[in-house]
Amino acid sequence: xxxxxxxxxxxxxxxxxxxxxxxxxxxxxxxxxxxxxxxxxxxxxxxxxxxxxxxxxxxxxxxxxxxxxxxxxxxxxxxxxxxxxxxxxxxxxxxxxxxxxxxxxxxxxxxxxxxxxxxxxxxxxxxxxxxxxxxxxxxxxxxxxxxxxxxxxxxxxxxxxxxxxxxxxxxxxxxxxxxxxxxxxxxxxxxxxxxxxxxxxxxxxxxxxxxxxxxxxxxxxxxxxxxxxxxxxxxx
Numbered sequence: 001x002x003x004x005x006x007x008x009x010x011x012x013x014x015x016x017x018x019x020x021x022x023x024x025x026x027x028x029x030x031x032x033x034x035x036x037x038x039x040x041x042x043x044x045x046x047x048x049x050x051x052x053x054x055x056x057x058x059x060x061x062x063x064x065x066x067x068x069x070x071x072x073x074x075x076x077x078x079x080x081x082x083x084x085x086x087x088x089x090x091x092x093x094x095x096x097x098x099x100x101x102x103x104x105x106x107x108x109x110x111x112x113x114x115x116x117x118x119x120x121x122x123x124x125x126x127x128x129x130x131x132x133x134x135x136x137x138x139x140x141x142x143x144x145x146x147x148x149x150x151x152x153x154x155x156x157x158x159x160x161x162x163x164x165x166x167x168x169x170x171x172x173x174x175x176x177x178x179x180x181x182x183x184x185x186x187x188x189x190x191x192x193x194x195x196x197x198x199x200x201x202x203x204x205x206x207x208x209x210x211x212x213x214x215x216x217x218x219x220x221x222x223x224x225x226x227x228x229x230x231x232x233x234x235x236x
Contacts, residue, residue, distance in 0.1 A: 001196060004226050005176035006118035008150075008166065008190075010157075011125060011133065013182035013207060014200045020100035021125075028091055029084045030071050036087050037064060046086065052079040076124045078152050085126035092136040099133035102202065106139035107231030108219035113145045115229045120148040122166060122179070127151045157186045163193035178226055184210035198222050 012021045040046045050063040056077060057066035070080040091097035113119055121130045127149040135143040148170060155162030167174040174194030181187050182205065187197040191213070199215045200222075201207045209215055216222045223230050 001226075002173070002175040004117060004178045004196065004228060006120060006147075006170060006172055006178070007112060007228075008120045008122050008163075008177050008179045008195070010179075010181035010183070010186065010200075011121065011123040011130065013202065013205050014180050015102065015105045016100045016133070017102070017202075018205045024097070024100070025084070025088060025129075026071065026074075028097065029087045030068070032087045032090070033064070033067065033071075033083075036083075036090070040086070046083070049079045049083050049086075053083075076152060076156070078126075081124065081126040081129070081152060085129035085132070088129050089132050092132045097132075097136065099135075099137035101137050101139050101142075102218065104218040104220055104231070106137070106142060108223060108228075109142060109145050111223075111229040111231045117228065118148075118170065118172075119146045120150065120166070120170065121146055122150040122154075122157065122162075124152055124157055127153075157181075157183070158189050160189045160192035163190045163195055167193065167195070178222075180222060182207045184208075184212065187213045196226070198225060 009015055012018055041050065053063040053066050056079065057063060067080055067083060070077050088097060109119060123130050130149045131143055134146065135141050150166055154165050164174065167177055175196065178196045178198060179187065179190040180198050180200055182200045184199065187199055191197050197213045199210055199213045201209050201215050201217055214225055216225055220230055222228065
């Protein structure tokens with residue numbers, strides 16, 4: 001196993017509780033959708049998202065209806081993710097939202113960063129949403145720890161080509177990158193591209209273990225498996 005030069009992490013079910021996304025972020029965006037479009041629909045950024053949504057919508061379906069349907073379906077559709085990111089930005093900036101992280105995550109990320117290990121995020125949520133979650137997290141602003149953020153614009157998370165593209169973008173051999181996720185199919189795609197993989201199996205999220213990949217219950221467990229630094233003990 002090659003030494004780990006970089007960690008590429010998923011968010012939902014990996015750094016953060018699935019319940020935070022499903023029970024806090026998604027309902028927040030759905031409640032705010034109509035008002036947000038009314039207030040910001042004419043801005044170039046939102047207008048471009050609406051145009052993209054119309055292009056992908058079903059025949060006879062307008063953009064807001066398509067966005068609501070994709071929310072109900074939890075669809076991994078780029079215009080929806082981009083719009084959710086803008087709505088969440090407003091919530092984070094005015095203090096209504098704080099990004100949830102499991103308690104083991106921030107100390108481990110800081111330890112790995114201090115050791116010179118590159119930290120990157122790959123999530124189906126938009127890059128904007130990723131930066132907001134880590135920038136306004138319960139553990140403070142962690143965004144300076146990360147060197148790269150990737151979303152579905154690089155490709156689907158269950159497609160090996162996406163991980164190959166990320167490796168090229170980071171100018172690293174795939175074998176130097178460790179991908180962390182709770183989803184076996186994402187890990188399968190990453191492994192096909194040559195990345196090292198580890199499944200986060202967090203009991204509170206009900207993750208189903210997959211024997212095709214190494215498993216850890218938390219980030220210190222990942223560190224033990226792959227020879228990464230452990231977080232510093234908490235001050236007494």
